[in-house]
Amino acid sequence: MTQDIILYWNEVALEANKVSHTSGKDGAMVNGPTLSSRALAIIHLAMYDAYVGTSGSLLTSYTGTAGIVGASVSAAVSAAAHATLTCLFPTQKPFFEQKHKKATITGTTAEINAGHKYGQDIANNILFLRKDDPDAKDNDYSSYPSHGTHRPDPINVNQGYHAPFYGRRSDLFASSMRYELDSPSSPYETDPNYQKALKQVRGKGIAAELMGTLPTTYSKRTVDETLIGIYWGYDGAKELGTPPRLYNQIIREIAKEQNNTLEENAHLFALVNVAMGDAGILAWEQKYRYNYWRPVLGIREHDDSMGPVGTGKSNIDNDCDPLWLPLGAPSTNEKGKPNGTPNFPAYPSGHATFGGATFEIAKQFYDWKGKNLQPMFDTVAFVSEEFNGESFDNNGVVRPKHYRKFSDGFDQMIAENGFSRIYLGVHWSFDAFALGSDGKPDLSQNIGGVPLGVNIANDIFNGGLGIRKSTVKGVKP
Incomplete structure (x- = not known):
């Protein structure tokens, strides 16, 4: 059965999310519901643009990056996924390296090299666009105790506040x-x-x-x-x-x-x-x-x-x-x-x-x-x-x-x-x-x-x- 390179890397991304919430590592910009959705959006936008730019698709590029001819689609998508995953979940880099080696990448050497470079460039573009996103920390956030307002759970009074500044x-x-x-x-x-x-x-x-x-x-x-x-x-x-x-x-x-x-x-x-x-x-x-x-x-x-x-x-x-x-x-x-x-x-x-x-x-x-x-x-x-x-x-x-x-x-x-x-x-x-x-x-x-x-x-x-x-x-x- 032919490997679907999007589903392949989607599965890797979901595993990364699971691992980060199990180990407690990589949490600064990927853990919790807010940062999880951010990470998955970045990874899939990078794969999407890598696909659009190398496949001849009529879909619209997210970044507006010009497409290229003669590049491997699977190499571009894999490079985009690998680069964003490694940036977002650095402690899991060995796992991503292993999955990259096992990905089915097709094309001539020249096509694979061109696709790989294109995918990396796309990943860098997406990551640059999101470089100023805030994290989920509650430093400098203060709550106020009044009727009807959110306060920590009585079962876990030291839980803090997740992402008070992230949204706005x-x-x-x-x-x-x-x-x-x-x-x-x-x-x-x-x-x-x-x-x-x-x-x-x-x-x-x-x-x-x-x-x-x-x-x-x-x-x-x-x-x-x-x-x-x-x-x-x-x-x-x-x-x-x-x-x-x-x-x-x-x-x-x-x-x-x-x-x-x-x-x-x-x-x-x-x-x-x-x-x-x-x-x-x-x-x-x-x-x-x-x-x-x-x-x-x-x-x-x-x-x-x-x-x-x-x-x-x-x-x-x-x-x-x-x-x-x-x-x-x-x-x-x-x-x-x-x-x-x-x-x-x-x-x-x-x-x-x-x-x-x-x-x-x-x-x-x-x-x-x-x-x-x-x-x-x-x-x-x-x-x-x-x-x-x-x-x-x-x-x-x-x-x-x-x-x-x-x-x-x-x-x-x-x-x-x-x-x-x-x-x-x-x-x-x-x-x-x-x-x-x-x-x-x-x-x-x-x-x-x-x-x-x-x-x-x-x-x-x-x-x-x-x-x-x-x-x-x-x-x-």
């Missing part, structure tokens, strides 16, 4: 504008949407051992909801990495099932990862703009007698539970480490933004290509490494392997991914999307990460400032 100080990869969201629900009893969201996450997101403490009027989490919550996890745990890795894994399976051409994969994976790159920037810009607290604080401090600015009172509100804890972002493959809440504000959900951007752009890509994916969604099951029969929970118990089908396709993925964070107890429903009276996502409102991700996807796919659909093989943009 980063240039976008391809979106033409910096999308903003409407304000979330007000964190007070007088807001009925907030009250509804609080009761939902208190019941659906509570730690398993505390379920017996819920009032009988609360709706508890089902078995399937527990599975959904963990399935979409990937909260930077060892041997798993971050959400952008999971979304790439799903797109990989779809690309293989659809027998994508090399050009389709170069294009699709660049679109997906550049969309997530911008999702990481804009979601974190909004997160630290609103600085909204997580359910673990909102539920424990719901009564006005609770928290750092509480007022004296007895007989607290029954919707307040000062001892509430979430099921939590899973500490997979880390025995003894408690599940907890991520170290950045709630609104909007990063998972929801990444997922909305990924699956919306993939849906548009395949619609544009005229491919009907429904037969595949009706038959093909997807495996998350949270439930692969090898990963274990924080008690050291191996989770079973689970094959999950998405018969409603990308829309089901977007919705499940958004709801999953409620079932873990780490997000409010409006962090992902507004809910209609039927409890289903209402994407007509500019509330939450999914609308933000969808806006990013639409912008990039239909033009924006980066990759354009251009005119490929007679298909109009």
Whole structure:
């Protein structure tokens, strides 16, 4: 079987993400959801431009670099991938060297040399464009203790703050504008949407051992909801990495099932990862703009007698539970480490933004290509490494392997991914999307990460400032 050089290096990049979150090395500019999406965007943009410049493709170059004739495509893509990976993950250089040697590179010596140089030049151009990106450190960031504001997780009070400056100080990869969201629900009893969201996450997101403490009027989490919550996890745990890795894994399976051409994969994976790159920037810009607290604080401090600015009172509100804890972002493959809440504000959900951007752009890509994916969604099951029969929970118990089908396709993925964070107890429903009276996502409102991700996807796919659909093989943009 002929090697697809894009899928080959995509797999290497996803392994690098996993390794960096397992070893704790290379973290300054690649770890956490924000920097993971940045790294994957850089790598796939470099591969994309290397492909476009050496293949004679009619796709539009991201950097505007002139193409060349007589160069090996596989050599150019491999050089671009290798160079960006080595720069981003320097401690893994021996691994990348090994994978470079095993890559199937075709052409004459002259073509390979020309392709290699071209790919390196492209990588340098992309890296230069992103050289001023901030890191995820919280040096000089100060929070303020008040009702409704994000503060460290009570389970991990020394967790710090992830990427407080990354969003607003980063240039976008391809979106033409910096999308903003409407304000979330007000964190007070007088807001009925907030009250509804609080009761939902208190019941659906509570730690398993505390379920017996819920009032009988609360709706508890089902078995399937527990599975959904963990399935979409990937909260930077060892041997798993971050959400952008999971979304790439799903797109990989779809690309293989659809027998994508090399050009389709170069294009699709660049679109997906550049969309997530911008999702990481804009979601974190909004997160630290609103600085909204997580359910673990909102539920424990719901009564006005609770928290750092509480007022004296007895007989607290029954919707307040000062001892509430979430099921939590899973500490997979880390025995003894408690599940907890991520170290950045709630609104909007990063998972929801990444997922909305990924699956919306993939849906548009395949619609544009005229491919009907429904037969595949009706038959093909997807495996998350949270439930692969090898990963274990924080008690050291191996989770079973689970094959999950998405018969409603990308829309089901977007919705499940958004709801999953409620079932873990780490997000409010409006962090992902507004809910209609039927409890289903209402994407007509500019509330939450999914609308933000969808806006990013639409912008990039239909033009924006980066990759354009251009005119490929007679298909109009």
